Amino acid sequence: MGEDGHNDFPIWIRAFYNNHIYQRNFSGDIPLYGQVDFPRLAKGGLRGQFWSVYVECPKINDIYSDEDYFEIGRDTLQQIDLVNRLVAANPEQLQLVNSITEFRDVFHHHATRIASFMGIEGLHQIVNSASILRLYHRLGVRYATLTHECHNKYADSATPPEPLHNGLSENGKVLVREMNRLGMAVDLAHVSYKTMLDVLEISRAPVMFSHSSAYALCAHERNVPDDVLWKVKMNNGIVMISFYPQYTRCDDPAKADLSDVADHIQYVGELIGYEHVGLGSDFDGMPKGIIGLEDVSKYPDLIAELLRCGLSVKQIAGVIGWNVVRVMEGVERVAEEMRAELPLEDDVKPFFD
Numbered sequence: 001m002g003e004d005g006h007n008d009f010p011i012w013i014r015a016f017y018n019n020h021i022y023q024r025n026f027s028g029d030i031p032l033y034g035q036v037d038f039p040r041l042a043k044g045g046l047r048g049q050f051w052s053v054y055v056e057c058p059k060i061n062d063i064y065s066d067e068d069y070f071e072i073g074r075d076t077l078q079q080i081d082l083v084n085r086l087v088a089a090n091p092e093q094l095q096l097v098n099s100i101t102e103f104r105d106v107f108h109h110h111a112t113r114i115a116s117f118m119g120i121e122g123l124h125q126i127v128n129s130a131s132i133l134r135l136y137h138r139l140g141v142r143y144a145t146l147t148h149e150c151h152n153k154y155a156d157s158a159t160p161p162e163p164l165h166n167g168l169s170e171n172g173k174v175l176v177r178e179m180n181r182l183g184m185a186v187d188l189a190h191v192s193y194k195t196m197l198d199v200l201e202i203s204r205a206p207v208m209f210s211h212s213s214a215y216a217l218c219a220h221e222r223n224v225p226d227d228v229l230w231k232v233k234m235n236n237g238i239v240m241i242s243f244y245p246q247y248t249r250c251d252d253p254a255k256a257d258l259s260d261v262a263d264h265i266q267y268v269g270e271l272i273g274y275e276h277v278g279l280g281s282d283f284d285g286m287p288k289g290i291i292g293l294e295d296v297s298k299y300p301d302l303i304a305e306l307l308r309c310g311l312s313v314k315q316i317a318g319v320i321g322w323n324v325v326r327v328m329e330g331v332e333r334v335a336e337e338m339r340a341e342l343p344l345e346d347d348v349k350p351f352f353d
Helices: 009-017 038-044 064-090 100-109 130-138 168-183 193-202 226-235 257-273 296-308 313-337
Strands: 002-009 049-054 095-096 116-122 141-145 185-187 207-212 239-240 277-279
Touching: 002 207, 002 239, 002 277, 009 049, 009 064, 038 296, 049 100, 064 095, 064 116, 064 130, 064 185, 095 296, 100 116, 100 313, 116 185, 130 168, 130 257, 141 207, 168 185, 168 193, 168 313, 185 207, 185 277, 185 313, 193 226, 226 239, 239 257, 239 313, 257 277, 257 296, 257 313, 296 313
Parallel strands: 002 049, 049 116, 095 116, 116 141, 141 185, 207 239, 239 277
Antiparallel strands: none
16 A cells, blocks of 8 residues: 655656657656656555646746636646546556545555546646636546645745745635535645644644655755644644655755655654654655655655664554545545535626626
8 A cells, every 4th residue: 555645747747748648758668757657656566646737836926817827727727637648548557536435446446556636736726716626626636735836816835935925815714615615635735834824723624735744854944843743633634754855854955865754754753643644755846866765666665664663564554545545534524514515606707897
C-alpha cells in the first residue's frame, strides 16, 4: 500500500512533451525524462496517487480580475483531460477514482493499478468562480490547494512577502465552507501562516498539507510550524511530508537525503501522532530528488528506513497511505452531513449591461 499526496507528472508532461502522449517517445513501457514513469511507479509499489493538475499563477501577480484567469481555466481543463487520457491509454497501470469506496475497490481487486485522484494547486485555477470549482469536482478533482506561489481572491500565499488579505479573505471563508459542503479537501500547502490558522479555525472537514514538512526541522515558509501541527491534530487532518530538498534540509539542500525525510516523519509523528502523517513527494515538481529518494521507484527504501528507525508496521502503514484514506473519508462524511445546504452561487455579470 502506498498513497502519495502530490505528484506533478501531468505538468511535467505539459512542459516536456506538450501533453502529447501518443507519440513514439512517450510510452508506458519506456523510461521517461524526469522522476516518474510507469516502470518506476511499478517498482515503487505505489497504489494510490493524487495527480496535480497544476497550472501556473498569472504572470502579473497583483491583478485579480476574472479576465486574468480565463487562460488558466482553459489550461486546467487541458490538464484534467490529460490525466483522463493517461488513464485511458494505460488501463492496467491507472484507474480514476472519485471516492474512497472506489479507491478501496481498486486496492483490493486490481493489484497492478494506481487508484488516481486529482488535485488543483491554487484557487487561481477556479477563475474566481464557485461554479467552476464544482465542475472540477464533477470531473474528479478531490482537493484544492488554496494558493500556489501567488495570492488570489480567496487567500494569501506563503511566497509573496506582503500579505493581501492577512490570511483568508471573506470570499475565502465562504469558499472553504463550499469546499466542505462539496466534499473537496482543503489543502494548505503553499499558504501563509495566517491562512493556515484561519482555515483551521473554520473548516468542518479534516484538512491536508499535501506536500509540506516540519518547520522546526527546516525553517522554510512552506513548512508547518508546531502550533499549526497541534491544530491539525485537533482537526483530525494530515501533514504529508514533502521530498523537496529545499524544504527538507534548509542548511544544505544538496545534501538532503532519505534519512532527513524520515526525520520529518518522526518529528511530526512523535509530536502529534503518526495518524496525522502522510507522504507528499512532489516528484516531477522539483529539478532533482533528494539522495536516496531520487524518483518514484524509491518508496520501498523509505519504508526500510522507517523500520530501521523503529516505527511499527501499523504506524508505517498509516503514513504510507491509510492515514490520508481516513482524512478523505472524513471529508466525504462532512459533505454528507452538509448535503441539505445550498451551493454557493456566483455573482454573474448583469445580462442587460
